[in-house]
Amino acid sequence: MNEKRILIVDDDDEIRELLEFDVRASGYFVDTAKDGMEGLNKALNNTYDLILLDVMMPKMNGFDVCKNIRQAKLAIPILMLTAKGTIDDKTEGFDCGADDYLVKPFDIQEVLLRIRVLLRRNQIEDKTALSDEVLKAGDIEIFPETLEAVVVNKKVKLTPTEFEILYSLMQHFNNPVTLATLLDEVWGYDSNEDVRMLRVHVGGLRNKIEPDTKHPKYLHTVTNVGYKLTPFGEG
Helix, strand or coil: EEEEEEECCCCCCHHHHHHHHHHCCCCCCCECCCHHHHHHHHHHHHHCCCEEECCCCCCHHHHHHHHEEEEEEEECEEEEECCCCCCHHHHHHHHHHHCEEEECCHHHHHHHHHHHHHHHHCHHHHEEEEECCCEECEEEEEEEECCEEEEEEEEEEECHHHHHHHHHHHHHHCCEEEHHHHHHHHHHCHHHHHHHHHHHHHHHHHHHHHCCCCCCCEEEEEEEEEECCCCCCCC
């Protein structure tokens, strides 16, 4: 099995060195960057399996680094680590294309858990071996290799998390999927704390696949349950 490559971008020497030591001790190859510009340059010119990204940094903040990575069409999972922990901060991070978000101070074991979950989720090509998977239904078709979806001939680029949510809903299309099921299938665990995070990602997904987000045609909220995908555009 190939060693997974992780880039850690943080201007705090103590935090960066702590993360580097523990992540490397867990069996990953680790590269580091001390500011946002260095981190972006490394991300664009090297191959990584995951990026740990601070927000408040000199030269370029983490939100802008994340935006530039996504604009470059790189589907690298990004885990943001930051002292900025309000729901607005998290929403901004997810809107930039981040896949997960941990607030400082954090427990290193929680960081390692999130790393494992994101790396597991990103092995999307493994799913193509499933004989009963649904990759096309009604107006929606998804492409694991490029993390893209086509909805009525409109192609959209998805983040890894958005893809996983849409993939999960497509496997249950026309049936309600509980929040707990989505959290388990997408993140690998069920945490009430992450329900708001899931809703933010669903909002981002709606912005990409719905003709009118105020009147969803495909991705519906099921009150007190979760979500339902109607790929043929039914209510």
